[in-house]
Amino acid sequence: MTEHVHTYAGNPLERGEALRRDEDHIRRLQQSAEARFLPFLNLKVAVNETDLDWQDRKILEQPNSQVIFLGMDESESPLFAVHLQTPPENQEFADCRLLASQLSLPNTGILAQARAQLDWHQRNPFCAQCGGVTHSERGGQIRRCQQCEKHIFPRTDGVAIMLIVDEVGGDRCLLGKGHGRMARANFYSCLAGFIDQGESLEEAVRREVWEEAGIRVGPVQYHSSQPWPFPSQLMIGCHGIALHKDINFDPVEMSHVDWFSRSEVNRALAGDHPTLNVPGPMAIAHHLIRTWADGEIEL
């Protein structure tokens, strides 16, 4: 099977698991002339035109709340991300979601790592176990509670996202429309939801489709996965086959769920459908739909 490498994957850095055991070494890397720094402000990233605006160690003179070690690049330069507290003069920052389509795949991967990790540090100044203050260690790979000494590891939330077809070899797939802005744009996508504690990926697929659409799903097949740094999901994409066709959707979660034919979704994927909008190629949902619609995978 071909491996699908999605936007926000393809990160080429050597994250330096072993290096991180020596805090002094990380500090020396950070002070070296080769070190390059990617500044963030309010989780927006520094840009120069439409590319990441890497800077040298002078950026550390700006007030900042966090510096994390991302890893070593292919030329052995140590790369860091910096969370600035005030905007430097004449520096532009871009939204990480809007920017991604302009970047090379490896750069989307670096951006995903940097944004997810900086955000995690911002959201975890306290220990959930004892309420104590936590500090960053190992170049930002973990935090440690200063009161109970607990190690706190970054959190990545697994999300099951699935395209369900109406029968074996079927010609229709199940898409849903949320509420609010998405509903007004007539934007339909794959169903999706967080994987619960004590369930497998396949069980999460079946539970979510049952809860959101009232459809029981039989066979489930893994397709690919996509890191999604808003804030830090791992989208795990699957295809599945429905056991029946009558939909009973949850109006709290969804404004509408329906079956769409292969020809309809092919037009929507090409941006050529008069009313139906579906996710663009940045999202794994697009590829779950496309690989089924164009016959790349058979279900």
Next chain:
Amino acid sequence: MTEHVHTYAGNPLERGEALRRDEDHIRRLQQSAEARFLPFLNLKVAVNETDLDWQDRKILEQPNSQVIFLGMDESESPLFAVHLQTPPENQEFADCRLLASQLSLPNTGILAQARAQLDWHQRNPFCAQCGGVTHSERGGQIRRCQQCEKHIFPRTDGVAIMLIVDEVGGDRCLLGKGHGRMARANFYSCLAGFIDQGESLEEAVRREVWEEAGIRVGPVQYHSSQPWPFPSQLMIGCHGIALHKDINFDPVEMSHVDWFSRSEVNRALAGDHPTLNVPGPMAIAHHLIRTWADGEIEL
């Protein structure tokens, strides 16, 4: 492809996503005569001989620190788990890992959900964002900070676990031995590690094998997943193919990593190898090894 349903999966309960929106309804279910409760003490579960010891609402008279709603069983009875603070008289409790091999598959799934969720509540009395006190809501599905009102969702950590073979159609697989007790028992298993922020499943497989064994991996293929409630992992099992054979393992993480032939691991899986020990059928690692060794899957 056949779906592998592992120990700690197979949970048949309807978790009641929609029900949980009404806290009063959950309270009424908890007080009903049909409600059944699974007591835990220090994360050990109440047992009667070798089965789960479900009890009626009288158990709530015992001092407890947490009651969570697990869901509705097939006969529409609401099931709960209770975290007791003191041991009731004449009640036996068992370790959830040792007990699992005695239970039916559906019961291992219920046990996994209950243990992981109760443990998560015990470990999250405070808000990591503001340090405020958190309370359980939606029958234990979430906690909410009483200070900043943030919703806190249960955490499930994705772990990539992989069996790597030495070449396409190869006859040897890569297994590693940790330190301590496992090393003394000559216990070898699949390599594994937490999925980082900003990486796909396949990238996590390649990074872990590189970090732990110094082996570069080419194609990666998803196999199956297993919830592992110690404390709350989702083990995502893959097979992969090495790009070279020379090992350079990390002595901090591993005491030894080596290639093992199909005939050797087949003997070990059958418990018939004089020196080599491998995981038993409770663990996804066993099935990653077995499905390759017995030719069920081809790589």
